[in-house]
Each structure stands twice: as C-alpha cells, then as structure tokens.
Amino acid sequence: MTIGTVVTFSMNDALFALPVARVQEILDARTIAPxxxxxxxxxxxxxxRGASVAVVDLRRLMGEPPREDTQDTRIIVFHAGDGPDGFVAALRTDRVIEVAELDEAPAGEVPISDRLQxxxxxxxxxxxxxxxxxxxxxSGRLLAQPAAAAAIEPLGAAT
Structure with a gap:
C-alpha cells in the first residue's frame, strides 16, 4: 500500500517528507529577515511573491545544532492547516531529495529509535x-496556527 506522493528531504541521515499537495514551491536558500x-x-x-512567510529551521525544531547554508540548502514553502486556520509557512531543510511515491511501513517495521526520537x-x-x-x-501540526508559530517548543526540549 502506498502513502501517496510526497516531497522528500533530509536532515543529517534522517529522511522526512511533506505531502506534495501541501507544497507550494521549493526555493534556494536566501536572506531571512530575523x-x-x-x-x-x-x-x-x-x-x-509579495507575502511575508515565516521560516522554521527543521534542524533547530528537531533539537539539532544549527548549520550554515550549503549549495543543497532549500526552503520548502507549504500550506499549514486548513480552512480559516490555514496559512503559508516555510521550512529550511538541509537538502530536498525528490518527489516520490512512498510505501507504507507497517508499525512493527519502524525502528524504536525513530519512534523515540x-x-x-x-x-x-x-x-x-x-x-x-x-x-x-x-503540515498542520508543524505550525498549528499563526499565533502558535512562536509558541512551539523545539522537539529537543521534550516535556
């Protein structure tokens, strides 16, 4: 069984994806206004395209140390949430890999380290x-709503 079409990207050796239907565009690294x-x-x-879009660093969100941009660094602009709570955000990633179809991984196959990390x-x-x-x-939970964007705790700061 397949999950569907996704944009795959990486951080260190970990692979991530966002549903392609949620991705607006993929940009090269650029200056970000703090x-x-x-x-x-x-x-x-x-x-x-004339809109102000918040950029979240995947590395820092996951509790990893920051890294300087490289020629592979990309910014994925995506739609977060739906309806009146929906908005556009961006995710800085180490590298975008490809658009691909993913196969579903049965729960028993998922390594325990992935489940915990x-x-x-x-x-x-x-x-x-x-x-x-x-x-x-x-994408809806990455930044649940615009007001929550500043309140999300990094994953490395588990409660």
Missing amino acids: LPNAPDYLLGLIDV WRARIVEEIGRREGAFVSVLD
Missing part, C-alpha cells in the same frame, strides 16, 4: 522509499 525575540528555530521572514505530534506517518524509513510530517 524576528525580534523569536524562538531560535523560527528564523524569521522571507518574501514569497521524533515526536508523534508532528509525524503523520512513517513510510518507506527504496528501503529507507521516511517520516511524513503533518
């Missing part, structure tokens, strides 16, 4: 691509 007093994983704002609140499901596990992120 926001005063924002959490460290909320990098700031970029202009996307990535909080379920932002992982919609686990898929497989060419033998590798891929955590499909829930």
Whole structure:
C-alpha cells in the first residue's frame, strides 16, 4: 500500500517528507529577515511573491545544532492547516531529495529509535522509499496556527 506522493528531504541521515499537495514551491536558500525575540528555530521572514512567510529551521525544531547554508540548502514553502486556520509557512531543510511515491511501513517495521526520537505530534506517518524509513510530517501540526508559530517548543526540549 502506498502513502501517496510526497516531497522528500533530509536532515543529517534522517529522511522526512511533506505531502506534495501541501507544497507550494521549493526555493534556494536566501536572506531571512530575523524576528525580534523569536524562538531560535523560527528564523524569521522571507518574501514569497509579495507575502511575508515565516521560516522554521527543521534542524533547530528537531533539537539539532544549527548549520550554515550549503549549495543543497532549500526552503520548502507549504500550506499549514486548513480552512480559516490555514496559512503559508516555510521550512529550511538541509537538502530536498525528490518527489516520490512512498510505501507504507507497517508499525512493527519502524525502528524504536525513530519512534523515540521524533515526536508523534508532528509525524503523520512513517513510510518507506527504496528501503529507507521516511517520516511524513503533518503540515498542520508543524505550525498549528499563526499565533502558535512562536509558541512551539523545539522537539529537543521534550516535556
């Protein structure tokens, strides 16, 4: 059984994905205007076709140390949430890999380290691509609503 079409991206050796239907566009790294007093994983704002879009750093959100941009760094602009609570946000990633169909990974196949390391609140499901596990992120929970964007705690600061 397949999960569907997703955009896959990476951080270190971990693979992630967002449903392709949620992705608006993928941008090269660019200057991000910082926001005063924002959490460290909320990098700031970029202009996307005249709209101000908040950029979240996947590395910092996951409790990883920051990293300088490389030629592979990308910003994924995506739709978060639905209806009146929906908005456009962006996620800075180490590298975008491809648009692909993911196979579903039965729960018993998911390594325990993946279950413990990535909080379920932002992982919609686990898929497989060419033998590798891929955590499909829930775009609606990554940033539940505009007001919550500044209140999300990094995953490394588990409660």
